[in-house]
Amino acid sequence: MGNPLHFIQASDTSGLTALCTDQGALPGQYAALQAHLKALGLERWGTLWAEPVTGQSIPTGYASISWYTPLEGVGTPLSRLDADEAEQVRTELRRAREALAPHLDDSPGGAFLRKALFIPSADAVFVVNGRPVLVNWGLLPPGTDEATAPVLWGETSASAAPDGKPPLSSAGTAAFTASPLSDAAGSGSKDGNADQAAASATGIGAAGAATAATAVPTAGVARHGRWGLLAALLIGFMLGALLLLLLRSCAPQAPETPPPPPPPAPESPQDAARKAERDTLLREKAFWQGLLELTPCELRAFFAANGDKAPTAAPDGQEAMPAPPEHTLPQSPAPDGLPGLRLPPLPDANATAPTPSIDPAALTLPQRMERGTVLILAPVPGGAQQGTGFFINADHVLTNRHVVANAIDGMAIVTNTAMSGARRGKVVAVSDAPGYDFAVLRVALAAGDGVLPLPLCAAIGRTDKVSAWGFPALISEQDPAYLRLLQGDFTAVPEVTYTDGVVNAILQTEPRNIVHSAVVSQGNSGGPLVNGKGQAVGINTFIRLDVESNRQTQTALGSDAIMAFLREKGIAFTEEQ
Structure with a gap:
């Protein structure tokens, strides 16, 4: 942990x-x-x-x-x-x-x-x-x-x-193929005869020895002649065995016939019932997965057409869901559109508008966070990656690299309550070093967008009170404004979510990891961790889960690492003590 x-x-x-x-x-x-x-x-x-x-x-x-x-x-x-x-x-x-x-x-x-x-x-x-x-x-x-x-x-x-x-392994293979012929090759005949020693070294088995014994002539033959005849017979036997081996290696081998499989066990009524239930669940799963691939407009049309219809009977007597309409993604997206998620139109003149003058001291902490924290939706193949970010200057937003790493063409949707509509963001900088999970987007703002950059502060201590701000998916998916935004209503803005806690530990890693108790979840990635003054002391990046103890810890990367990254990329920000 x-x-x-x-x-x-x-x-x-x-x-x-x-x-x-x-x-x-x-x-x-x-x-x-x-x-x-x-x-x-x-x-x-x-x-x-x-x-x-x-x-x-x-x-x-x-x-x-x-x-x-x-x-x-x-x-x-x-x-x-x-x-x-x-x-x-x-x-x-x-x-x-x-x-x-x-x-x-x-x-x-x-x-x-x-x-x-x-x-x-x-x-x-x-x-x-x-x-x-x-x-x-x-x-x-x-x-x-x-x-x-x-x-x-x-x-x-x-x-x-x-x-x-x-x-x-190679060592195991060598041990498996080693032959025990060394002992036979090292032994000699009892009477010192060279021919007999050579015959012993070839590894002749019991059958060969018996054949050699039957080839011995009658007792009246001289000793030298007997051994010469025996050697000739042994050589002939070896040549015949070698020829037999060559013929067998050249002959086609009949394929081995595998044994027939055992007959299947008869299916019990309980097994049949479980199989039928499993088939029903698989059909329902396929049905709901098909609905997940539809756009909100297609979903409304589907339920309008099928909401008052009873399920039809499947061929096997089971109830079947109505088939969802076919849904295919366009082969090539339109210039202002992407599969599954459209980008908002660019502001007039495609230029960044100046931010209206806002006095942070006149705003409460929640009002400052609403203006400084943004929802990020990065179109990716097959859907969208949701995350959070926050303004670090008039038109640049900081987030985690993993939020926009797979964004198509490096583009994303950026919005919050201070904007008069959702805006386009373009990835302009990403971190390269391991552990430095940072990315910066330049946002094309329009006149009247009253966003507020958050100052950065590196000073943080254990037990300090902190709060996390962002757009966790668990809450956003219940927000009607979020659903309207996904349908293309770029004036709809989901509610920013707040949790508070304290700093549990500051790990002296590279970069520093701030472990805290302000609960975050999927969608909070890239959001600010702020102190009581509204200064960003870190960026929420990942969580750790411990199944055995049912505990979760939240980790943010410290603002000292953020500022070093922004200086390296030449991006302006405000530092406060």
Whole structure:
């Protein structure tokens, strides 16, 4: 729980399918995976899996996932390392494979662990400080058969066997193919005869010895002649055996016929009932997933047409839901539109308007936060990534890099109550260093937009009172204004959400991690953590969940790191003590 996390990469996972268990999609079960490894005594291999921070869910999986690791260092793809470094990492992977392979059985825990080892390609293997780390784990390309897909480890010459067990090492292979002929070759005949010693060294078996014995002539033949005849017979026997072996190797081998499968056990009434119930649930799941792919307008039309109709009977007598209308995304978006989410029109003259003069002292803290905090919707393939940001100067908004990492053309929707309508934002700067999860958008404001930049303050101490401001999805999705915004009403503004708490700890990491108790959730990423004066002391970035104790901690990156990033990029901001 205590180790800070370091950013590896943000992945566009909208084209991948998440493997699932009864508890849901694999990337959402990171805490359960770590608990399972701990129960097996394999917690040292927990860092093999990167920790995911998922974006907004879409029917086929996740729109995007940002991956983090507690390991210190820069994440580098295994394929970019030189041969010596790559071999060291593969050695570490082999050790992990040997430790995990005995636990990949048919039990629920074994199946769960095996699913967690699936990655869509070897490019998902990263290296952090010499240690392998898997991203995109538990994900496969659509249409991949899980039963036949290999468990990928980034090996170039070999991969795990289909049953999940590691292949033999080179040392094991050598030991398996070694022959016990050395003892025979080192022994000689009892009477010192060279021909007999040579015959012994060839490894002749009992049948060969018996044949040689029957070839001995009668007692009246001289000793030298007997041994010459015996040697000739032995040589002939060996040549015949060699010829027989060559003929057998050239002859086509008949394929082995597998034994017939055992007859299926008769299905009990209880099994039949469970199967029928499962089929019904699968049909209902497909129905609701189909509805999730519809736009709000299509949903209204569908329920208007089917809301007063009773379910029709399926061929097997089960009730069936009405089929949702077909829904396809345009092949190429219009200039001012994107699949699933339109961008607001640009202000007149496509220019940034000056911000009206506002005296912060005349405003309450909630009024300042409403003007300074913004909702961000970043169009991504198949949906939108939701997050939060806050103004740092008249027309620039700071947010987390993982909020806009997969935004189409680097564009996003930005809005708050101080604007007369939703505005377009363009990503103009992102952080490169591991752990520095920052991005800046330049917003095209219009006349009358009374936004208020928030000053930054690096001074923060443990037990200080703080508050978190943002647009968590759990609350926004219940807000009628949020739904109208998604339908294209760019004058609709969701309500900004406030939670308060105290600073629990300040971890001296790079950058500093501020652990606090102001509750945040998905959608709060990029929002400000502020002190009682309304100064931003950090940016809320990730949460940690502990399943065993049912606890959650929130972490913000400190404003000292934010200011260093903004200075490096040449972006103006206000610093206060």
